Amino acid sequence: MLWDAQFQEGKFRPVTREEIKELLNKAEKMFASEAKLIQLESDRVIFVGDTHGDLEATEKIIHKYLKPEDKLVFLGDYVDRGPASLENINFLLEQKLEHPYSLYLLMGNHEGHAVVSFHPADFWEGLDAELRQRYSEVLVKLPLAVSMPNGVIALHGALPDVSDLEEINRIEPGSAQWQQITWGDWQERKGKFLGIDPYTGRPQFGQGWFEEIMSRLDKNVLIRSHQPDAPPAMYDRRCLTIFTSSAYRHYISERTVAVVDLKKVVKSMDDIEIEIV
Numbered sequence: 672m673l674w675d676a677q678f679q680e681g682k683f684r685p686v687t688r689e690e691i692k693e694l695l696n697k698a699e700k701m702f703a704s705e706a707k708l709i710q711l712e713s714d715r716v717i718f719v720g721d722t723h724g725d726l727e728a729t730e731k732i733i734h735k736y737l738k739p740e741d742k743l744v745f746l747g748d749y750v751d752r753g754p755a756s757l758e759n760i761n762f763l764l765e766q767k768l769e770h771p772y773s774l775y776l777l778m779g780n781h782e783g784h785a786v787v788s789f790h791p792a793d794f795w796e797g798l799d800a801e802l803r804q805r806y807s808e809v810l811v812k813l814p815l816a817v818s819m820p821n822g823v824i825a826l827h828g829a830l831p832d833v834s835d836l837e838e839i840n841r842i843e844p845g846s847a848q849w850q851q852i853t854w855g856d857w858q859e860r861k862g863k864f865l866g867i868d869p870y871t872g873r874p875q876f877g878q879g880w881f882e883e884i885m886s887r888l889d890k891n892v893l894i895r896s897h898q899p900d901a902p903p904a905m906y907d908r909r910c911l912t913i914f915t916s917s918a919y920r921h922y923i924s925e926r927t928v929a930v931v932d933l934k935k936v937v938k939s940m941d942d943i944e945i946e947i948v
């Protein structure tokens with residue numbers, strides 16, 4: 672495998688503009704054929720938090736966890752903040768094309784910059800108009816959530832106001848449900864919708880929202896990322912927040928992934944292994 676040689680050397684081949692455009696064309700076709708809700712039934716699924724331009728973290732994780740017998744799921748936010756956004760997203764797209772049924776890339780709010788813009792956005796603001804448009808068109812097609820039959824659902828931010836899992840497949844970019852998934856924060860408070868944070872513009876949700884939607888979807892545990900100041904465990908240890916980028920070093924000192932064994936029912940995060948990468 673070509674990538675192995677690149678990994679050993681610890682560097683990337685430089686990519687030309689034409690190569691990037693070709694990569695984006697292929698990735699766009701692939702994501703157009705994927706459902707917005709990915710249903711996984713593999714024995715072992717590894718979930719990765721925001722990587723935010725932390726190519727070193729992504730390389731380590733791919734090297735350690737991308738195996739034919741497992742599934743590897745990244746929870747979004749591949750670009751901005753860290754030192755190597757372009758390399759990080761291109762590497763992930765290449766790996767996705769090479770391992771379409773082992774690797775899944777969910778959408779974070781940073782992939783939806785063209786839908787709901789934000790600042791700072793060093794990756795997006797550093798692209799010229801043509802590439803910004805192409806990355807936007809491709810990344811807005813990413814899937815939104817992963818569901819597993821042992822009680823786990825995973826997505827970037829907060830749970831969407833849907834009546835059943837299947838409805839996630841019909842969520843449109845920019846809709847209220849899309850914003851709940853990609854932008855939503857959880858607060859350790861009672862209540863359902865707690866308003867929009869005036870400083871960040873992010874919708875805030877409480878334990879009532881969590882319990883109501885999890886009950887509708889018949890799920891026990893949510894695995895998500897997105898909110899670096901959130902406690903790792905909320906709501907009776909049923910809402911697990913993980914981070915996998917050194918771009919969050921002000922909040923956390925370790926990059927973590929969550930390993931779920933599908934052979935056992937997951938009732939709380941005590942049934943999930945947390946590993947440091």
Ligand SMILES: [Mn+2]
Pocket residue numbers: 721748779780781827853896897898
């Ligand atoms: Mn995010």
